[in-house]
Amino acid sequence: MSESANSYNASDITVLYGHEAIRKRPGMYVGSTTERGLHQAVFEVVGRAVNEVQADRATSVDVTLTPGGVSVVDDGPDVPVKAAGDTDASSLELLLTRLPAGWEPLGRNTAVMGLAVLGLCVTNALSSRLTAEVRREGTRWVQQYAHGVPVAPPTAAGPAADRGTTIAFWPDPDIFETVECSFSVLADRFRDLAFLNRCLTISLTDARHPGEPRSVRFRSPAGAQDFVAFLDTPTGSPVHPDIIGFEWEDPRMEGTAEVALRWCTSCEERVHGFANSRPTREGGTHVLGFRDGATNAVNAYVRKRRLRPTAHPDLSPEQICEGLTAIVSLKLDHPWFEGATGSMLGNPTVRPCVAEAVQKHLGNWLDSHPEQAAAVIDRIVQGTPGS
Known part of the structure; x- marks a missing residue:
């Protein structure tokens, strides 16, 4: 040539x-x-x-x-x-x-x-x-x-x-x-x-x-709680009547968050993450933080109430999230979208912030709703082989 x-x-x-x-x-x-x-x-x-x-x-x-x-x-x-x-x-x-x-x-x-x-x-x-x-x-x-x-x-x-x-x-x-x-x-x-x-x-x-x-x-006046109710409609019966919902702002992650969740008799885990109204189908730090916080809150409640033998290991995130429907919606000043299609949230500060807040709010809900909390723990434990 x-x-x-x-x-x-x-x-x-x-x-x-x-x-x-x-x-x-x-x-x-x-x-x-x-x-x-x-x-x-x-x-x-x-x-x-x-x-x-x-x-x-x-x-x-x-x-x-x-x-x-x-x-x-x-x-x-x-x-x-x-x-x-x-x-x-x-x-x-x-x-x-x-x-x-x-x-x-x-x-x-x-x-x-x-x-x-x-x-x-x-x-x-x-x-x-x-x-x-x-x-x-x-x-x-x-x-x-x-x-x-x-x-x-x-x-x-x-x-x-x-x-x-x-x-x-x-x-x-x-x-x-x-x-x-x-x-x-x-x-x-x-x-x-x-x-x-x-x-x-x-x-x-x-x-x-x-x-x-x-x-x-x-139009949705109840926001994420309405979202969970909508997603739960075609599934099994809810384990507890209330949809747990809370919001907060955290300057460390430069944004706000809204979370809603409820356990159902279904075996499916449906935790949906969003960042600035964009679905993050591949998950990300907000979903990981939610799972961390929910796991910590449930295990702390179980240990405090002595609901499982002390020799048993803590419940895993997979066990706790079975049958759980949740919306984790963040609105951030500077969201970092990652993945081939940008469908994963990558902000590193988000995970500990969400975990801390979910553990606090879910823990308070479990403490203040003992009957519903008992139903949740029964649902989780009954779905755990060898429990």
Whole structure:
């Protein structure tokens, strides 16, 4: 092979910016071009609206599936449409066309719904068209986009009786294998969001089939305790009627936590972890800390009440968590997501903080509910071979 054939220099490098880079390598931003990637594009838009609620700037999010498209509406304080900073572009246009400077979530009130907090620009770039409507200061502003590029500046399109933002987009069929979202997949994710964020009201409407509309609305005043009750519905009978729930804030892990749990007659362990509303299906330091704390609390209670012979070893985490349904939801200022798909929480300070808090709160509950505690211990011991 000749020397010229092996040559490689700067002239062989193609630099892509903005929407071009996203459209060239969509999997880097939404994971894939399958239905899963399509849903991630939806979550990027919904995530912005949910974060408006988290920041107390909005109260509700409404998502509608339309033929080939999706509409997301929030009642937040809207997005400025005038030129921003030293650019000629409006704040709305910057939001829809520029990637954020960093990939890290922006504080404990940020709901991480996509692979990273990349925002509307990703969905815009992966859509054949997008319409942004901003209702602001009595005026309705509209801007159209095609393949991530603005067709024209924001235009005043009449009066507005309310405030808020509507993002309607049509995923590009030249990029995605399908542009038909799954109603059930989105509904399940939005239900979880409502369980994890008590302040949130979110609805999903399917308007793709005239004459057959369907709609669901989610709100969960009891948060994680409602989540446990929902998960327990199709399983065996609960061992104790109360769902144990507690919340706390710990500056050592720079965040807050909410935990709910209940033992059932089922043999299955179902401990679900979340960090900044993102499911951590591979677990992580918060789930490990929960298991540590629950194990320590139960064994301390058993030893204090002398419920097992002293010669017997302590109950193991596997024995204690059998039949347990639990939600461990953390909201951190700086969550570290690890694993191939970022579905594991890696913050090292989280494990001891969660373990300490769970041991304290669960131990107090066992002490103050002796009848229910007895039922829990009986359930654990009876499920322990050779006990």
